[in-house]
Amino acid sequence: MNDTDRSVSPFADTLADFVAGSSKFKPIREMGSTLLAVHTGTGVQVIIRPVSRFQDERVIRHLAQLRHPALPRVMDEILAGPQESLEPYVILEYLEGETFAEWLNKAGGRLLPDQLLPLLAEAARALAFLHDQNDLPLLHLDLKPANIYLR
Numbered sequence: 001m002n003d004t005d006r007s008v009s010p011f012a013d014t015l016a017d018f019v020a021g022s023s024k025f026k027p028i029r030e031m032g033s034t035l036l037a038v039h040t041g042t043g044v045q046v047i048i049r050p051v052s053r054f055q056d057e058r059v060i061r062h063l064a065q066l067r068h069p070a071l072p073r074v075m076d077e078i079l080a081g082p083q084e085s086l087e088p089y090v091i092l093e094y095l096e097g098e099t100f101a102e103w104l105n106k107a108g109g110r111l112l113p114d115q116l117l118p119l120l121a122e123a124a125r126a127l128a129f130l131h132d133q134n135d136l137p138l139l140h141l142d143l144k145p146a147n148i149y150l151r
Contacts, residue, residue, distance in 0.1 A: 036094060039075075045094035046075060050087060055141055060090050066133055070095075070126035101145035123148050 025037040025046070034049040051057055064074035073093040079086040100119065104111065127140065140147075 039091075044075075045096070047072065047092040047094050048078070048089050049092060051077070051090055052087070054090075062133070066130075068126060068129050070122065071130070095149050095151060097149045097151035099146050100148040100150060103150055104145055119148075119150065 024040060025048070026040055028036040028038060028045070030036075031047075033053060034047050036045065037048055038045050051060065054060060060074060060077075063071065067073065072095050074090060075093060076091040078089050078091065080089055100123075107115075123143075127143075130140070
């Protein structure tokens with residue numbers, strides 16, 4: 001991405017304000033420090049997430065080059081916030097589904113091996129893909145049921 005691709009809002013106090021005032025995205029709902037929005041040009045749902053939420057910003061650059069059905073696609077980066085304190089945000093493809101934690105909770109907290117093993121195998125394949133894509137392997141660092149999405 002180059003500087004001409006960045007959207008800047010000098011008047012927005014929050015990310016939701018920025019998105020609401022942008023012709024590029026329409027906010028859907030806030031989810032902690034991230035925002036679910038829809039890209040008005042394509043109708044694609046996206047997650048707008050602060051770059052500061054990543055342990056290492058190089059992860060964003062690396063993910064932008066990868067394509068895997070279990071990984072969100074990096075679509076863009078923007079600067080947003082008050083003019084005096086603009087912050088970088090990354091625009092990620094929204095992968096619809098529920099988390100493993102939500103699914104486990106619906107199942108009463110217990111799963112049979114024939115239910116659990118295919119899910120673990122798919123998560124392991126996605127992690128192996130990440131680790132095999134670069135000389136510097138990506139490590140998730142926060143692998144837990146709430147961060148594994150089922151589709």
